[in-house]
Amino acid sequence: MSAITTLSIATSGRGLTEITDQVAAAVSHARLDEGLCTLFVQHTSASLVIQENADPAVCRDLEAYFQQLVPEDSGLWTHTAEGPDDMPAHVRSALTQSNLSIPILSGRLMLGTWQGIYLWEHRRRGSARRVVVHAK
Amino acid sequence: MSAITTLSIATSGRGLTEITDQVAAAVSHARLDEGLCTLFVQHTSASLVIQENADPAVCRDLEAYFQQLVPEDSGLWTHTAEGPDDMPAHVRSALTQSNLSIPILSGRLMLGTWQGIYLWEHRRRGSARRVVVHAK
């Protein structure tokens, strides 16, 4: 059986989408007792992050902070052909992560009590984002 | 033998705590000649980072920079129920890493000459932080 699954995640604009359930399902299919789950996003204007999944305000505040930290009108951008939100999206991707690794024990992701796995869309318009799951 | 060990690291407030020795001990117990060590922190207000362990001023300057980069009084935070330092802690965690992976050769972590592994506490008060070590 392959250790690799590819998820397609629909996003609807800038912000975080929780994907813990989809990743947990892929890990469950791998039927591992113990192992390591590695996620990789195949885009440079979206990223992956572990964050608190108890209060939705956390994700909204993260998005608000990143919009202020990496403004569209910074005066720095020369890569503008794909729109004013594209270069900020690349920077936001560099400031976060393209990959995550989470140990697996007793067949389950070893996430902390309040941790969720998020795909962070950095473009204004949403799209379908591919996240590769490697569990072994 | 299990590839997984969980470390409990006591922190005493915002700042970096070196955990290289604890991680090296866990790797040593795994008795691997060659492999990969992956660390995962089970919290969203603490993170992991590889930094210079020669001059302690590096860690102090990192902490000072992050306090300025992600201020408590930014006017942005709506997630405030857990205190003014909680949302900045989540942002600082997103800006750094929840996991690290370091190759193992001849039974030892392949760290560079001046590299140390650090747990970065982002809350004002310290606590006991769990770091999962997967070595295989």
Place this chain on the structure above:
Amino acid sequence: MSAITTLSIATSGRGLTEITDQVAAAVSHARLDEGLCTLFVQHTSASLVIQENADPAVCRDLEAYFQQLVPEDSGLWTHTAEGPDDMPAHVRSALTQSNLSIPILSGRLMLGTWQGIYLWEHRRRGSARRVVVHAK
């Protein structure tokens, strides 16, 4: 056969150097059908990042943004013995990544269409940087 290769990458000052071809060659030597490639940089003033490799302006804009985000004359730095660009280099390294993991399928890195692997030099002068490749 060892799963580990060490690359030496020459840099010529602050900025991103694409290393996709060198990493792909190391993965190719490992003769894996399916697996995981993990990269680790053995320095704390250089880092690794996945970015767009279609338009070179993306890398220039990333470098310009980081120079502004982490200025040499911030007034914060006490670790100055190695030059005014050294502490900003450590911060830039903390804000990006020391390691990357990319799944391998059919013997190839599962990079997205426009993704490249970059070594990011954060010091003014270039040097030879070691990147460990673990493919298994």
